[in-house]
Amino acid sequence: MENSVPRTVEEVFSDFKSRRAALIKALTTDVEKFYQQCDPEKENLCLYGLPNETWEVNLPVEEVPPELPEPALGINFARDGMQEKDWLSLVAVHSDSWLLSVAFYFGARFGFGKSERKRLFQMINDLPTVFEVVTGAAKQTRDPPHNNSSKSKSSGKPRQPESQLKAVKVSPPKMENDSGEEEEEEEDEQGATLCGACGDNYATDEFWICCDICERWFHGKCVKITPAKAEHIKQYKCPSCSSKRAKV
Numbered sequence: 001m002e003n004s005v006p007r008t009v010e011e012v013f014s015d016f017k018s019r020r021a022a023l024i025k026a027l028t029t030d031v032e033k034f035y036q037q038c039d040p041e042k043e044n045l046c047l048y049g050l051p052n053e054t055w056e057v058n059l060p061v062e063e064v065p066p067e068l069p070e071p072a073l074g075i076n077f078a079r080d081g082m083q084e085k086d087w088l089s090l091v092a093v094h095s096d097s098w099l100l101s102v103a104f105y106f107g108a109r110f111g112f113g114k115s116e117r118k119r120l121f122q123m124i125n126d127l128p129t130v131f132e133v134v135t136g137a138a139k140q141t142r143d144p145p146h147n148n149s150s151k152s153k154s155s156g157k158p159r160q161p162e163s164q165l166k167a168v169k170v171s172p173p174k175m176e177n178d179s180g181e182e183e184e185e186e187e188d189e190q191g192a193t194l195c196g197a198c199g200d201n202y203a204t205d206e207f208w209i210c211c212d213i214c215e216r217w218f219h220g221k222c223v224k225i226t227p228a229k230a231e232h233i234k235q236y237k238c239p240s241c242s243s244k245r246a247k248v
Contacts (some may be wrong), residue, residue, distance in 0.1 A: 005106070009116050012106045013123045016099055019049035020130060023095045026055040027088050027134045035084070038076035046071040047091060049099070069101040085135075092131040093228060099125070125205070129227075137227055196238060197222035210236035 006012040026034045026047060037057040046069060048056050060070050072094035079087055103124065107117055125215060131137070193202040196216035202208065207220035207227050212235045220226060223238060229237070 007106075007110050009107075009112065009120050009123070012103050012120060015051050015106070016103045016124060017127070018051045018053045019102065020127065021053045022049035023047065023099070023130050024133050025053070026057075027092055027095070027130065030055070030087065035079070038079050040076050040080050042076055044074040045076040046073055046228040047075055047086055047095060049095070069098065069105050071095065071098040088136055089231075092129075092134040096129045096131055097213060099130070109112055131228060135231055137231060193217050195219045195222055196240075211236055211241055213237050213241040234248075 006015045026049075034047070034055070034057065043059060045057050046060050048058060050056065057076075060073055061067070072091070075091050075094070077092065082090075103120060104117070107120060112120065194200065194207075194217075195202075195208075195216075196211070196218050198219065200219070202217070207225075207230075208217050209218050209220055209223065209225050210232055216238060218225075218238055220230070225233070225236070
């Protein structure tokens with residue numbers, strides 16, 4: 001078994017992808033089988049994603065400390081106490097945490113330096129999380145909030161019909177004239193989307209959310225909103241709009 005332990009950044013990332021694929025399979029295509037195996041009457045159970053892209057629901061290992069970090073314990077106990085989609089989302093969040101802990105366990109074990117850890121995280125961060133895939137938020141969190149976007153009100157509401165969404169503020173329509181260069185400059189000057197908190201430009205690898213009151217876009221990190229939190233927000237108010245309402 002020792003020979004199969006990933007030792008390089010690429011090997012750790014490959015191990016991460018395989019385990020991730022297994023967990024996604026358990027929570028999507030194999031969800032009925034997974035649900036049945038998580039019997040609340042059984043003892044504490046864990047969901048394991050294996051390097052061969054298979055998954056298993058099993059008891060935690062008896063070895064203490066374990067050879068690898070262990071997944072969340074007792075996922076079966078909450079199964080019948082909440083809506084199935086909420087339970088699956090909860091398992092997905094814990095699965096994401098476990099995947100990261102395993103990957104960086106390997107990194108620590110084999111002495112990854114700062115640059116190697118950063119590269120590993122960037123490779124991992126380029127993939128949608130298990131939670132994003134399971135909840136359907138993966139595409140929304142990658143959509144840019146600029147003029148050519150799908151005009152969604154916020155990245156945290158993937159299931160809302162497009163016909164009911166507010167459009168993102170866009171540049172004024174181009175005038176029909178022969179000066180093509182001037183029209184292009186106007187779009188560059190007015191079409192850039194800036195964060196309402198820090199003023200920085202939009203970046204494709206960052207999560208953004210739009211205020212439903214003032215319709216300004218914000219970095220999720222600037223207003224302390226994660227994709228997971230955005231999933232449960234029906235109407236988002238930025239800090240400025242929230243404080244204004246409080247004063248009234």
